Amino acid sequence: MYVVVRCRSSLLPAYLLYFLKSDIGQTHIRHRCEGAVRFQLRYSDLEQIEAPLPRLAEQEQLVRILDEAEALRRLRAQAGERTNDIVASLFDEMFGNPVSNSRGLPAIPLGEVAVLERGKFTPRPRNDPIYFDGPYPFIQTGDIAESGGLLSRWKQTLSEDGKRVSKQFPVGTIVMAIVGATIGATAILQLPMYCTDSVVGIRANESIVRREYLEFVLRSRRALLRAEAPDAARANLNLEILRRIPIPVALIDLQREFVERVAEIRALQAAQAASYQRLEALFQSLLHHAFQGEL
Numbered sequence: 001m002y003v004v005v006r007c008r009s010s011l012l013p014a015y016l017l018y019f020l021k022s023d024i025g026q027t028h029i030r031h032r033c034e035g036a037v038r039f040q041l042r043y044s045d046l047e048q049i050e051a052p053l054p055r056l057a058e059q060e061q062l063v064r065i066l067d068e069a070e071a072l073r074r075l076r077a078q079a080g081e082r083t084n085d086i087v088a089s090l091f092d093e094m095f096g097n098p099v100s101n102s103r104g105l106p107a108i109p110l111g112e113v114a115v116l117e118r119g120k121f122t123p124r125p126r127n128d129p130i131y132f133d134g135p136y137p138f139i140q141t142g143d144i145a146e147s148g149g150l151l152s153r154w155k156q157t158l159s160e161d162g163k164r165v166s167k168q169f170p171v172g173t174i175v176m177a178i179v180g181a182t183i184g185a186t187a188i189l190q191l192p193m194y195c196t197d198s199v200v201g202i203r204a205n206e207s208i209v210r211r212e213y214l215e216f217v218l219r220s221r222r223a224l225l226r227a228e229a230p231d232a233a234r235a236n237l238n239l240e241i242l243r244r245i246p247i248p249v250a251l252i253d254l255q256r257e258f259v260e261r262v263a264e265i266r267a268l269q270a271a272q273a274a275s276y277q278r279l280e281a282l283f284q285s286l287l288h289h290a291f292q293g294e295l
Contacts, residue, residue, distance in 0.1 A: 015059040018062070018287060022284075022291050065290070066290060069286050087216065091258065094257070094258055096248075101248040103248070106248070107246035109244055110218075110243055113205050114202045114203055114209070115203045116242055118239060119166070119198070120167035120196075121195075122165045131158060132162055134159030138162065138193070139196070140156065145182040145185040150190055169194075169195055171189055172189065173189045174188055174203070175189060178199065179236045180198070202242075208252070210252070213250070
């Protein structure tokens with residue numbers, strides 16, 4: 001549900017929006033939500049939120065400062081998104097379209113260039129707390145989809161009991177989600193991780209195909225993999241479907257060059273991400289000081 005707020009002449013809409021985004025504004029909102037059903041904000045609670053109300057000239061000055069910081073943050077985010085497109089352009093330049101195999105590279109079934117194994121998690125009931133909250137990373141399909149291609153973060157862990165009923169894949173394994181909305185999402189493990197049975201581990205034969213090259217080819221085929229899932233309502237992929245996927249295989253020296261150049265791009269992405277985090281921290285600090293009357 002949405003609420004439309006119309007500001008009176010003494011209050012700039014942009015000033016109010018920045019206040020509600022600030023940690024001070026969010027604290028006011030959370031306080032008003034206390035005791036509300038499912039943390040919903042009622043109209044009567046919304047009307048009671050108190051915001052500092054300086055003169056219009058001061059509001060305009062604060063909005064100008066915050067607009068500039070917001071613009072810098074937005075530009076940095078857009079730069080990060082464009083960097084993601086560079087890898088696709090690089091692959092196309094070096095090898096052609098990976099889906100149509102526009103350069104006519106030799107196409108070899110995935111099962112002949114990699115070992116495929118399904119993850120495992122066998123207990124019933126699956127949500128028994130005895131299996132969780134230990135020291136062992138346990139990835140879900142959502143972790144793969146959110147990883148950006150290199151998986152080093154997870155939301156859940158396994159205990160010793162959970163470890164015994166799951167399967168671990170080593171560093172460098174390509175993991176693919178094979179069920180649901182994230183079907184076809186791929187990433188390369190940056191450390192050993194345990195995987196649920198809705199994930200397939202793909203270990204490339206690196207004398208034929210480099211894992212970074214293979215992960216990009218598989219990522220490019222995600223839309224086709226969704227279409228190949230046998231049940232559209234409850235989409236899922238099996239190992240036989242995956243093993244038949246044709247992989248265009250370029251010369252290994254060219255693959256190595258691609259991997260090296262992608263590493264440079266990822267280093268740039270990491271620097272941009274760090275820059276974005278600094279800008280985000282600056283923006284949040286400005287919001288805080290603005291509504292503390294310190295700007």
